[in-house]
Amino acid sequence: MSELSGKPLRTTHTAMKSATQLNDEMLSSMRAPTWRWYLLAFVLGAVVAWGMYAFTYQMMTGMSVTGKNRPVMWGFYITGFVFWVGLSHSGTMVSAILRLSQANWRRPILRAAEAMTVFTISIAALFPFIHLGRNWVVFYFLPFPNQRGLWPNFRSALLWDITAITAYLIGSSLFLYLGMIPDLAIARDRASGWRRKLYEVLAMGWRGTAREWVVYHKASTLMAALIIPVAVSVHSIVAWDFAVTVVPGWHSTIFPPYFVIGAILSGVAAVITLMIVIRRVFHLEDYLTPLHFDNMGKLLLVISLLWAYAYFVEVNITWYAHEPIEWEVFSFMSDKYAPLLLLMLVGNAVLPITVLCFKKLRRSIGVMLAVSLLINVCMFIERFLIIVPSLSRKNMPFIWHNYAPSWVEISVNIAAVAGFALLYTFFAKYFPIVAVTDVRELEVRQVRMPFGRAELPSIAGKE
């Protein structure tokens, strides 16, 4: 560690040595960047630059460079928006639920999950802006009259979106920051130069007094309780973007819970993917163990079952009612997009449900990586299949039209993935990517107690 030099310590003391060792290992991601890190940042930056070029080209030329045309005016951008909002759902929510339920295995996962939420919701927030066209008048959304004397209309679901996403972005950023305060103090005490100054400001003078810990724990619990309903509301509102319209295939009462379930599915899968990447890159095998993947796998299994149930209910009602236009949309989707539909069903339900039933497979890092990546590819497809077929076959057959994304839309979507990876790469380099104090708290409290003929781990004190 170049800037994070260790302090002189009495290494003869076991507890002290282990605390330093734990700090060293969990803060290893913050070591001076290597050439590989720079190369990764450069490649990701290049992809983002390409996406920005595509967007600039769209701005200069007009929306005709996209594949959007009547009646399909929502395409790959809105697919990306819903997908990224969905991803953002789980990070904070999983962290908050596990915090409230006092699940001890949550500790090494928290930070990765919370950071994921902040960056995914930031990426998601860009898509409506990219999608709208005439981006220079985006301030029309702000609640004051524009130069034509028009006020924003809060009856529009798009303004609900903006409000909800703003609330979620600020809320989840503060939730991430709150969890990081004690770790920032540790980083401050081990850093030098500009990093030390940065951590000093962010740690706000944290010393870890008994009173600070009491208040901190209560604030963490309260924040966790407050952020969950916000997370649910955000994706419900995104679902209402669709459900409050009278477009066939969208106007459905099950949409909000269905979207929330889908969001949690993709979010949990993304957390697992990130856990695997972080574990491998920063050598955190001792902290992100097969037990964590086993537990996350169980969670994923339950959510996959819920998603399958919700999808079955959605389609079953459409099939049973056989309302002509609804059935036309479904027939069109299952005919033109049959391979995508099948892939979605296999990737989101059949395969995960089958694989995740087995403990051995849940504890296999390779299998979990494959399943989690597949789920997210299939969740993107699911978003696409919700949006495009319904618009392609709306109520007026004389304007029925098929949609294919243009290179501009594809480039922007790929750049979004790269942008997220780039933000995450920077975050992991400059901030603690594992919740150091959370993990160390468990280490301190855990003792092995004799119990009959065995010696079992016991955790001192209630949380």
Added chain:
Amino acid sequence: METLGIFSDVDTAARGVDSLVKAGFSEEHITSLSSVPYPDGVLVRTDQRTWFRWLAVAGGSVGAVAGFLLAAGTAWLYPVQTGDKPIIAFYPTGIIIYELTMLFAIVSVIVGMFLEMRLPPWGKPPYDPAIAEGYIGISVFVLSGDQRNRAEEIMKRAGALRTTAEEML
């Protein structure tokens, strides 16, 4: 004025606290500094009551009013008559009120937390970076130089590796 003793582990730190209490220092004026939280009473006993949650309630209430003014206020200022529908629509107004209530409550939690922790501190209270590496700090609030010397001596006798004191501004 605070004085801080650095201990290598929980047991010696707890011994330091006991010695201070036996010497007549009030437990209210003694606190522990650690990089991980310990259950109450392991080192010191702390008041578990907090008031910052009321600030969150107040923040949420302000948010509800702000949400109403934003959604209903803009509708009032720029009325859009659509059929026989009301100018102020119940459903969208409810959504905006909800989101702003939650947002203001969340921000208030953070603000209230820092206020209750009294962070960032005004002065420069004593601190030792070794705390980040697992050492335990025991801090005593003292009123005079004599008291400080006594506290430092007691802590050293109990096993403190070093002591530091700094006057609060």
